[in-house]
Amino acid sequence: MSDLTGRVVLITGGSRGIGLATAQRFASLGDRVAVTYNSSPPPDGFFAVKCDVTSTAEVDAAFTAVEQHFGPVEILVSNAGMTKDMLLLRMSESDFSDVIDANLTAAYRVAKRAAQGMLKARKGRIIFVSSVVGLSGSAGQANYSASKSGLIGLARSIARELGSRSITANVVAPGPVATDMLAALSEDRREALTAAVPLGRLASPDEIAGTIAFLASSDAAFITGAIIPVDGGLGMGH
Secondary structure (H helix, E strand, C coil): CHHHCCCEEEECCCCCHHHHHHHHHHHHCCCEEEEEECCCCCCCCCEEEECCCCCHHHHHHHHHHHHHHCCCCCEEEECCCCCCCCCHHHCCHHHHHHHHHHHHHHHHHHHHHHHHHHHHHCCEEEEEECCCHHHHCCCCCHHHHHHHHHHHHHHHHHHHHHHHHCEEEEEEEECCECCHHHHCCCHHHHHHHHHHCCCCCCECHHHHHHHHHHHCCHHHCCCCCCEEEECCCCCCCC
C-alpha cells in the first residue's frame, strides 16, 4: 500500500488502543500522521493535538493546527469514543446523551470539518470506527450501541452526498479487542466475550488498524458506504 505514502492522516482518540495502533500503521507506511487526544498524550513521534471532540471549537482548532503543520487532512479516522455502561432503567439521560455526543455527534463534527478540505481537493477517505454491538445490540449498552449504530447511517449518508467528489465513507465494526477498555472488564466477562467469538480469541488493535489502512488504500477506491466487520465472526447474521 505504498500509494499511501505522504498523505495527511488525522486519527481522533489516537493515544492508545485502536487509535494508537492505527497511527503506528499509517506512520509505518510513510504517512504524515496527526492524532487527537483528550487526557493522556500518545507516545512521542506523532503530531498530537489536545482536543475534546464534544467541542466544535476544539475540533475546528485541532484541524486548523493539523492543516498548518501538514496541510489539509486527506484521511480521517474517527475513532474517539467512550462508554457509560448501565442497564436501561438505571441509565440517566446524561449517561445516554454524553455517550451519543462523544461517539456519534463528535463523528459528525470531525467529518464535517474534514469534508471542507476534501471537497476542495476532490478526494478523501473518511473511516468511522463503530462496533459489532452497533449491529447486534448489547445488554447494558443501549447508549453505546445506539451511538455505534448511528455511525452507519452517518457514513452511508456521507457516502451518497460526497461520492461524486471521490470521497469515500466507510465503517469498521470491531468485535472484542485487547485494549485498556476491555481490560477494565471483569475476568468472567472477558472470558465470556472471548468464548462467544467463533475464532476463540480477541483481536489485536493492529488487526483493526490493518483494515482501516486498507480502506484508505487505492485498492479500496471503489468501496464506500460499507460496514467491514473485524470481529472474528461474532456478528455473523447481523
